[in-house]
Amino acid sequence: MGAVVELLGRRRGQMFDMQGVGLEGTILLKYKIPTRGLLGLRNAILTASHGTAILNTIFDSYGAWAGDISTRDQGSLVAFEDGTSTSYALASSQERGQMFIGPGFEVYKGQIVGIHQRPGDLSLNVCKRKAATNVRSNKEQTVVLDTPLDYSLDDCIEYIQEDELVEVTPSSIRMCKNPKFAKKNIR
Incomplete structure (x- = not known):
C-alpha cells in the first residue's frame, strides 16, 4: 500500500478517505487527483501493487493548478x-x-x-x-x-x-x- 500512496502523492493526489474493507486486508483509498496525473497511472499502480489493485475514476470538479507532475525519471x-x-x-x-x-x-x-x-x-x-576497410582478416x-x-x-x-x-x-x-x-x- 505504501508504494501506491507514494505514487499517488507524486502525481499530486490528495487522499480524503481510507477504509479497511473485508477480512483479507483490502484497503479502499479515495483520492482527488488532477486528470493529467491519471495519464499512465493504471499501469504504474498495477506494477506497484503487483497486480492486485483495482482503479476506478470519476470526474469530481474543476480545480486549481496543483503544480508540476513529474512522471518520468529518465530522458x-x-x-x-x-x-x-x-x-x-x-x-x-x-x-x-x-x-x-x-x-x-x-x-x-x-x-x-x-x-x-x-x-x-x-x-x-x-x-x-x-567504416569499410580493405583488410580481409576482419570477419x-x-x-x-x-x-x-x-x-x-x-x-x-x-x-x-x-x-x-x-x-x-x-x-x-x-x-x-x-x-x-x-x-x-x-x-
Whole structure:
C-alpha cells in the first residue's frame, strides 16, 4: 500500500478517505487527483501493487493548478540525423538505454528513438555505418540487438514530456522533440 500512496502523492493526489474493507486486508483509498496525473497511472499502480489493485475514476470538479507532475525519471534518446537506422549504430546505442526502433527504420532529426537510462536527453546517430576497410582478416561480426520496445498510442502519450510530441500516421506512431523547444540543451 505504501508504494501506491507514494505514487499517488507524486502525481499530486490528495487522499480524503481510507477504509479497511473485508477480512483479507483490502484497503479502499479515495483520492482527488488532477486528470493529467491519471495519464499512465493504471499501469504504474498495477506494477506497484503487483497486480492486485483495482482503479476506478470519476470526474469530481474543476480545480486549481496543483503544480508540476513529474512522471518520468529518465530522458530520451534522440536521433540527430535523417536516414535509415543500422544495426552497427544501434549496437552501440542500446548500451545507453532501451530502443524504440530496430535496424532498417527510417528516422529523422529530432525523432525519439529510445529511453535514456539516465535523466536528461541524449542525441545519437542511429544511421552510422561501419567504416569499410580493405583488410580481409576482419570477419563480419554478428550483432545481437535487443528487441525494440513497441509502444501503443496510450503508451506514447504517457511517455512524452512537455517538450515532446506524438506523431500518428496510418503506418506508424512516433515520438519527436517539439521544434519550438529546440533551444533546450540536449547532450
